[in-house]
Every structure is written in C-alpha cells, then in structure tokens.
Amino acid sequence: MAARRLAGKLRSNWDPHVAPKPLSNNWLLGFLRRCKYLKLNKRKTLDMPRVRGNAEHLISRFFKLYTDYVNTHNILPDDIWNLDEAGFKIGDSATNIQYLVPNNGPTIVSDDTSELVMMLELISRTGKVGKPFFIYKGVYQMENWFSGVITENSECATSTLCSINEAIFNEWVSDHFPAFEDKWSLLLMDRHLSHTSDRVMTTLLNRKVIPLYFPSYMANIL
Numbered sequence: 001m002a003a004r005r006l007a008g009k010l011r012s013n014w015d016p017h018v019a020p021k022p023l024s025n026n027w028l029l030g031f032l033r034r035c036k037y038l039k040l041n042k043r044k045t046l047d048m049p050r051v052r053g054n055a056e057h058l059i060s061r062f063f064k065l066y067t068d069y070v071n072t073h074n075i076l077p078d079d080i081w082n083l084d085e086a087g088f089k090i091g092d093s094a095t096n097i098q099y100l101v102p103n104n105g106p107t108i109v110s111d112d113t114s115e116l117v118m119m120l121e122l123i124s125r126t127g128k129v130g131k132p133f134f135i136y137k138g139v140y141q142m143e144n145w146f147s148g149v150i151t152e153n154s155e156c157a158t159s160t161l162c163s164i165n166e167a168i169f170n171e172w173v174s175d176h177f178p179a180f181e182d183k184w185s186l187l188l189m190d191r192h193l194s195h196t197s198d199r200v201m202t203t204l205l206n207r208k209v210i211p212l213y214f215p216s217y218m219a220n221i222l
C-alpha cells in the first residue's frame with residue numbers, strides 16, 4: 001500500500017498538468033514483471049543451532065590464523081594490536097540544558113551544533129595504549145582546532161564525510177602505526193573497505209605488519 005501511494009505521487013510529479021490517478025491494486029505485480037532488479041521472495045530464517053555452529057567454525061578459524069601468525073613470526077604480546085574506530089561529538093552540546101516553558105508550549109528546537117569526530121583507537125595485548133588518531137570533518141586542518149598545538153605533529157586527518165577512507169588509513173599505517181623494521185607486528189581489525197585495499201595491504205606488509213580481520217559481524221564478540 002505504501003509503495004503504491006509513493007509510486008502514484010512520483011508519477012503525478014512527472015507531469016504537474018495531469019491530474020493524479022490512483023494506481024490499480026495489481027500495480028505492484030506489473031511493476032515487478034517489468035523490473036529486473038527486484039523480485040518477491042518468501043521470508044527465510046536460520047535456526048539458532050545453525051548460526052551458532054557457523055559462528056564456532058569462524059571463531060575457530062580466526063584463532064587458528066592468530067596462533068599460526070604469532071608462532072611463525074615470533075610475534076611478542078607487546079606487538080599484537082587491536083584497532084577500533086569510535087565517533088563522538090565535540091564543542092558545546094545542548095543535550096543537558098533545561099528550559100522553563102508553558103505546559104502547552106511548543107517543543108524547543110535543538111541548537112546543538114557539535115561536530116562529530118572519528119577516532120582510531122589502538123591497544124596491545126598487554127594493555128599498552130597507542131596514540132589516538134583523530135579524523136575531523138573538513139578539507140583542511142584549521143589552526144583554531146588545535147590551540148597551542150603544532151598541527152604538523154598532530155595525529156589527525158580531515159575527511160569531507162568525517163569517516164575513515166583508504167587514503168587516510170594508508171597514511172595512518174605508514175606514519176602512525178608503531179611498527180618496527182626488525183620484527184613483525186599483528187594488527188587485529190574489522191573488514192572495513194578502507195582496511196583491505198591492495199595499497200593498504202602492501203603498506204602493511206612493507207612495514208612488517210600482518211593484518212588479521214575479524215569475521216563479519218563478530219568484531220564485538222572477539
């Protein structure tokens with residue numbers, strides 16, 4: 001019903017001089033016959049034993065790879081790192097401000113102008129914390145973002161979407177990850193597209209860093 005109303009509205013907008021006509025009850029079936037990208041499908045469910053069995057297989061495979069990498073390359077616990085990404089707001093937030101208003105008064109529109117910042121967080125197996133890497137929304141770094149700080153030495157980058165991308169992640173691997181020339185490190189992370197490109201893989205291996213990716217949807221568990 002909602003799809004039929006939306007399609008009728010879209011059709012009427014194509015020619016504003018033509019009065020909109022309601023679509024027939026069989027419109028959706030005709031649309032699906034003409035559309036090669038969609039189809040009707042019955043709902044399918046997976047029983048929990050099958051899900052758990054698949055999870056056990058993926059987790060076992062993950063730890064087998066983990067053990068093989070550590071043993072083969074003699075990777076020390078200090079050099080086993082887990083990478084994660086987090087987002088938070090900066091600036092003055094209006095979240096906790098309270099107002100006195102009449103009982104029948106309108107809702108006050110939020111004036112919260114806080115900007116979202118992404119951060120790459122790094123911690124080793126022994127609890128050693130790496131330097132956080134900040135990703136600000138923008139094209140260029142502005143001096144007033146870093147009062148009293150030399151921006152050239154700051155561990156940060158800018159992105160038009162305030163999110164990680166391949167170029168930023170490759171820069172982080174090249175210039176900020178604590179790797180060594182005389183020994184291997186292991187980096188555990190999710191399978192974000194920015195983490196898996198050929199350029200990033202080459203940079204990681206050139207710096208003697210082995211990437212180990214969490215199975216899909218299991219990063220929180222592992």
